[in-house]
Amino acid sequence: MTSLVPGPHRASHRPSGTVRPAGEPAVGLPRWAFVPAAVGGLLVLLPLVAMGSRVDWSSFASLITSESSLAALGLSLRTAATSTLLCLVLGIPMALVLARARFAGLDLLRSLVLVPLVLPPVVGGIALLYTFGRRGLLGSSMEVLGVQIAFSTTAVVLAQTFVALPFLVISLEGSLRTAGTRYDVVAASLGARPTTVLRRVTLPLVWPGLASGTVLSFARALGEFGATITFAGSLQGVTRTLPLEIYLQRETDPDAAVALSFLLVLVAVLVIASTRTHRRVR
Template sequence: MINKHVVLNGRYSGWLVRILTVLLSSLFFLFLGIPLAGLLFREAPAAIWNEILQPDIFQALQLSVLTTTLSTLLAIVFGLPVAYVLARQRFFGRGLLETLITLPTVLPPVVAGVALLLTFGRLGLLGRYLAIFNISIPFTTAAVVMAQTFVAAPFFVNSAKAGFEQLDRRYERAAYTLRASPLYTFFRITLPLIRPALLSGIGLCWARALGEFGATITFAGNFPGVTQTMPIAVYIASESDLDKSIALAVVLLAVSFGLLLTLRLSQRTREKR
């Protein structure tokens, strides 16, 4: 027979674990939620809307949307072949390349900005040669796109790589037996099958590029209408105009939350199908 004391101790331990789990989870969610709620309720919606309509804020928003979209497109164009090669090919140095691609996700953004500046600055490794043709990249809109791509592209590459690795390759082999070309199979079979991973990677890449600050201000600087993105505008406004800073922060919060929520809902919809 099972000892009653053992059963009671087991039940007691189970309840203790449940209570501890709920308590720690609640504290964690409060730690995340209270600051965000404080940001949302600090100013009235009408006051926030009036700040958003200011020309400089709208300009920063336009620039952020433009550069973020361009950097995401660059990440897709250049990152998709990289993800495919890393997922399907086995070669010497593959682990090193995977580490190199993931490195920007853990590297301090300011370090990334310094690295870009030392590479593409007028006296940089490549910048000195670009200067011969009167091409200057730092402190331009192109520099913003490059900084965002540098820090955000790995999110897309890693997500796409995971999609390629998890794909059952029997579908591709079936297409080959029907005399489908590799290019046709890739665009009409492979990519549609890993669409959830691609969409998730695109969303994460776009959101990370939108929130990029350190690498951008180091490599591109702060020039309204040219390099001043929303995160930079938040930082500058926080030093002199708190209301404007809050309005910008709320916009960034709303866009990021809406994007992540849309990705989550679309993923659930696909799972139900």
């Protein structure tokens, strides 16, 4: 009788997600792919290296710890964290609807959700201004109630959320489609309520996609400039985030602008690296 257990002469099938042993060749990777890959890597890395070479390291600490720099950095971190939380609250249901719901106009809705990805940020700022500004679609009614959003810290959060939300939605929607619904159906057949299925089954299954989308949203919010300056202005301690501070310092103190730019890069790298480390630990 022929054994069903694969012998040593047969190709073994490694489970998905396992690490390929060192020295094992990548299957199906053409050699020419390394050339454009290297060019692409240099295109990303060389500008960062060039910027780092222009940093005045002798006065780096004093440049990034000035009162205006610390205020801008603190505001950027607070507003980016708040907008990321808002992206999670709004983006998870949006991704669920786009991935699992079936109704007329779903493709159009998906296209509209992704519009901020292709819009210039300044156009997004103008759209927000005509929505929440003093004479905007909703802003005029809010003004009567004594609520003013434009040119406030709330405006910064809304601008960052507007440009960052699609990153979370598109990442999570892709993960939901890949995961499928078989485990959700099993949990529902055992009597679990839809919210329980979402919390105990669906979200844990798509955790890598959710984590990636969250990091992308935070990084995009942290670096947002165009929509913020158009909709929120540049008031120190209120709406002047770190990208706006870098832009202003570039005209008056180029050394400070370069130092703050390098600081922003370091913060972004640390956030992404910490998330990837957390995913490997899991």
